[in-house]
Amino acid sequence: MVTLQFVPYNEIASLTSVGRIRLLLNIAKENKIVLLQGRLKKEEEAELIQATMEEINKEFKGIELAVIDPNINRSEGFSGFKESLVNGLLGNRSGMTIIGPASVVKDIKKDPRKIELLTKEKKNGKNGKNGRNGKRKK
């Protein structure tokens, strides 16, 4: 069975970068797939990778990471400025970040508007076929 845990942005909004990363990584280390509302800062994404590397051991092999950014064709002019100001003040709540433990998620294939989440097959071969868009077929 694959567990998806939704994390609303409010839950990380008041945390420091370290706190955010720890919270998300701890969920992934429990073999759950994190669905975070919004996205981390660019620097926090890099720090998440660093923190992941520090945690790798026999049981935890790392993460698969994907971000859906609805602002891929970012608006310009006043609306673009307003958007960056809101993001700067309140954090980037648009889009979604998916963090899956590498032991559960084999790959995340992504183009700008679609995500395919491929889960690992269990060794006994009974479960674990591919799922799409975060939902696993049973």
Add this chain to the structure above:
Amino acid sequence: MLSFMKDFLSRYFKGVFKNKKNIKLGLYGPPNGGKSTLANKICTDWLGEEMSSVSNVAHETREIQIKEQIKVKDKKGKKELAFNLVDTPGIATKIDYEEFLKSGMKEKEAKKRAKEATKGVIDAIKWLDDMDGVVVVLDSTKDPYSQVNITIVGNLAARNIPVLIAGNKIDLKKSDLKKIQAAFPQYKVVGISAKYGKNIQDFYDQLFKVMK
């Protein structure tokens, strides 16, 4: 607020005291994109010697490698670009020693390689702040939309570091430069084959433009 001031001051003083003779050009990207092959091509072209060992097994480069004072000349031989070349370990979000076993490695060696590779990724990210320019080396036969690629490029943009994207392995049939260009429309993408030296002059020309 404090961290903002600290960041501002560190950037300001870094800019003021930057020694132009010690420009650092980093090669960044995911594992097996061809960073070390490109590093070797640059060093062979301008120093007459190779820099790093290369392999088909991922994470061959697990430590930062630096080659100092490389001087590249433009097509006409008039302008010169001098830099210290920094070849970095491939950045990944997962490292599984069992993957190395598939290439015939023994368990002890595979575990050691995995441990060194994790440290290599951490070092590569730490070194981002020290770069004056970066060539992001991507395998043009692979999906450019991977989050590692986007995170690397996003972090370079956040630090205002000049970026040139090298779409490597254009000698292979599956190579698709247009896909890389579509993924990173705000950057110059140059197609190369570091292994065979294909289009390497165009790469140097673009490097001059990005690093000016």
